[in-house]
Amino acid sequence: MNIDVNMIEALVKKVIENVNVNASLENKEYGYGIFEHMDDAAEAATIAQQKYLNCSMSDRAKYVQVIRDVVLKKENLELISQMAVEETGMGKYEHKLIKNALAANKSPGIEDLTTEAMTGDDGLTIVEYSPFGVIGAIAPTTNPTETIISNSIGMLAAGNSVIFSPHPRAKNVSLTLIKLINKGLEEAGAPRNLIVTVKEPSIENTNKMMAHPAVRMLVATGGPAIVKTVLSSGKKAIGAGAGNPPVVVDETADIEKAAADIVDGCSFDNNLPCIAEKEVVAVDSIADYLIFNMKKCGAYEVKDQALISQLEELVLNEKGGPKTNFVGKSAQHILSHVGIQVGPEVRVILMEACKEHPFVQEELMMPILPVVRVKDVDEAIQLAIKLEHGNRHTAIMHSRNVDKLTKMAKLIQTTIFVKNGPSYAGIGVGGEGYTTFTIAGPTGEGLTSAKSFARKRRCVLVGGLDVR
Ligand code: NAD
Incomplete structure (x- = not known):
């Protein structure tokens, strides 16, 4: 051998x-x-x-x-x-x-x-x-x-x-x-x-x-x-x-479905996902009907300006960003801190706001959802692009107008663009495609x-x- x-x-x-x-x-x-x-x-x-x-x-x-x-x-x-x-x-x-x-x-x-x-x-x-x-x-x-x-x-x-x-x-x-x-x-x-x-x-x-x-x-x-x-x-x-995903809703959208999708996406894991709906830009002619339907799906509308100020005081830090101890908390929890008791069926806190409001500008990562009214879909698209802050992360649009869907998709340049669905369809939940929790917009690898x-x-x- x-x-x-x-x-x-x-x-x-x-x-x-x-x-x-x-x-x-x-x-x-x-x-x-x-x-x-x-x-x-x-x-x-x-x-x-x-x-x-x-x-x-x-x-x-x-x-x-x-x-x-x-x-x-x-x-x-x-x-x-x-x-x-x-x-x-x-x-x-x-x-x-x-x-x-x-x-x-x-x-x-x-x-x-x-x-x-x-x-x-x-x-x-x-x-x-x-x-x-x-x-x-x-x-x-x-x-x-x-x-x-x-x-x-x-x-x-x-x-x-x-x-x-x-x-x-x-x-x-x-x-x-x-x-x-x-x-x-x-x-x-x-x-x-x-x-x-x-x-x-x-x-x-x-x-x-x-x-x-x-x-x-x-x-x-x-x-x-x-x-x-x-x-x-x-x-x-x-x-x-980071992201600050805007949702555009125009007058051609299926408003009842858009309302349900927005509340579902925004409230998912108490708004923690970086892809989750952070603010709505709605065309004026359908904004009331959209809000009406979002309320039917579990959104609680806050109209009183004093209460909105109380919420600002509660959840924003001195730099205008979110306070860590309210990030990822439920709508029920946040509302209880301003003296409003609601059941778990309330999933989102809704209010109308101007485009400069910190709730609109900042990535809050909590289920507070401001709605900004604009006169038409072109203005909505332009505003959504500004609110996304060039993060190239995620945007959502509810519309049946193919030209406007295409226009927003091209102009906003986000890594994920969801049409007519909740944001999480963009990571493979109810939308085609694989998933990831590392969405690389800045360096271009995408999902x-x-x-x-x-x-x-x-x-x-x-x-x-x-x-x-
Ligand atoms: P964070 O930036 O505070 O922390 C992220 C990680 O980086 C942590 O591990 C933290 O310890 C570390 N870190 C932060 N600053 C550091 C520094 N200066 N030196 C060394 N390490 C540092 O973020 P967070 O609050 O944990 O997560 C939320 C943020 O992450 C949001 O902005 C959200 O949009 C973003 N996010 C993005 C994606 C994506 O796929 N693009 C996914 C999830 C979260």
């Missing part, structure tokens, strides 16, 4: 190296991807990604399915949805269940990574999606678990490992989810630590993560500050930033998916293998 001594030596060396690495990390990790220090998390993610390179595409598909299964397991889905509401104090449990399940079911996996091929007299060239390596992903408080689920599926499908920077106010639920996913992955035979984070997420740790040399790509889902920070990092970055987290690489074979 021939024994290849060199091969055995190399094998033993590799095993010892692995044991040493795992032993050296063991003292610094809490298990299932949670580390004391960012440097250790980055080291573990680097080792995991190197091992992951040796996994096949069917392994990747299996691991993506594991993430879906872990999240969709009833007890896990209920746990993370409940914890997210309790810890952040934002949103609605029943809607978190829907959003988490949506992220698990409809975030694309490896099928998103299609290969391009060019053949001819000179042979065969292919362009394939290849991993960046270790990705640093920053998640918001508003969709803490949904972002981790959707990013994990896309980033792992593309062959990366991920360091997550959750929002400190969503620490426990984020760590719980990361542990659950890692446990499932490890049990399925995946490399350890494909998804990691630190025990105490903080701005300082996020900064360490962004600066770490092992991190080759940054993905920020959050407000303008963090998007600006990742775009100034000198690394490849995807920025999924991110596995291929957004991959590099295009060309492989050229000179001569042959063309069959035409």
Whole structure:
């Protein structure tokens, strides 16, 4: 029998190296991807990604399915949805269940990574999606678990490992989810630590993560500050930033349906989604009928100017933006703070406002919905463009006039434009298409998916293998 001594030596060396690495990390990790220090998390993610390179595409598909299964397991889905509401104090449990399940079911996996091929007299060239390596992903408080689920599926499908920077106010639920996913992955035979984070997420740790040399790509889902920070990092970055989605309703719309869709979209998860309806611009001739129908669907109209002032005082901070402790709260809760007791059937607080009002201009992320009247649809479109503030995020229009729908779609330049439906149709709920919770308007990836987290690489074979 021939024994290849060199091969055995190399094998033993590799095993010892692995044991040493795992032993050296063991003292610094809490298990299932949670580390004391960012440097250790980055080291573990680097080792995991190197091992992951040796996994096949069917392994990747299996691991993506594991993430879906872990999240969709009833007890896990209920746990993370409940914890997210309790810890952040934002949103609605029943809607978190829907959003988490949506992220698990409809975030694309490896099928998103299609290969391009060019053949001819000179042979065969292919362009394939290849991993960046270790990705640093920053998640918001508003969709803490949904972002981790959707990013994990896309980033792992593309062959990366991920360091997550959750929002400190969503620490426990984020760590719980990361542990659950890692446990499932490890049990399925995946490399350890494909998804990691630190025990105490903080701005300082996020900064360490962004600066770490092992991190080759940054993905920020959050407000303008963090998007600006990742775009100034000198690394490849995807920025999924703020929105202020306007809804235009013109005189040709199905007003009863528009009213129902607007109340449904605006109140979904207490208005936390960045795509949710934030203000209505209605053509004067149908505005009264629209408001009448929105009230029938669960909107509570506030007409008294003193009460509107009280609401401003209650929910706006000194800079005119939303106070954190009212973000993602229900209409019932907000109204109770100005002395109005209503039942849970009231889902939206409605008022007429001028276009300069902070409720119209600011992204409040709570179910307060101002309606601005304009004389015609052209004025409505122009105003909606201004109110969107160039975020290139989301806009909605209810109309049966194809020319005006086309005009608004072209001019407003948003990543998502929903026609005649609630905003969430734009992320695959009652509208065609896959989902994501990282909608990258500023950097142009749009609704991110596995291929957004991959590099295009060309492989050229000179001569042959063309069959035409
Ligand atoms: P946020 O900007 O306060 O926080 C987002 C994340 O960035 C958190 O993890 C936070 O810890 C971190 N962060 C913020 N500032 C930082 C800094 N200076 N240095 C380091 N880390 C920093 O946002 P939020 O309140 O959690 O989420 C709401 C915002 O996110 C809204 O503006 C919403 O529109 C936006 N959002 C956008 C998308 C999208 O897909 N485009 C999705 C969800 C939320």
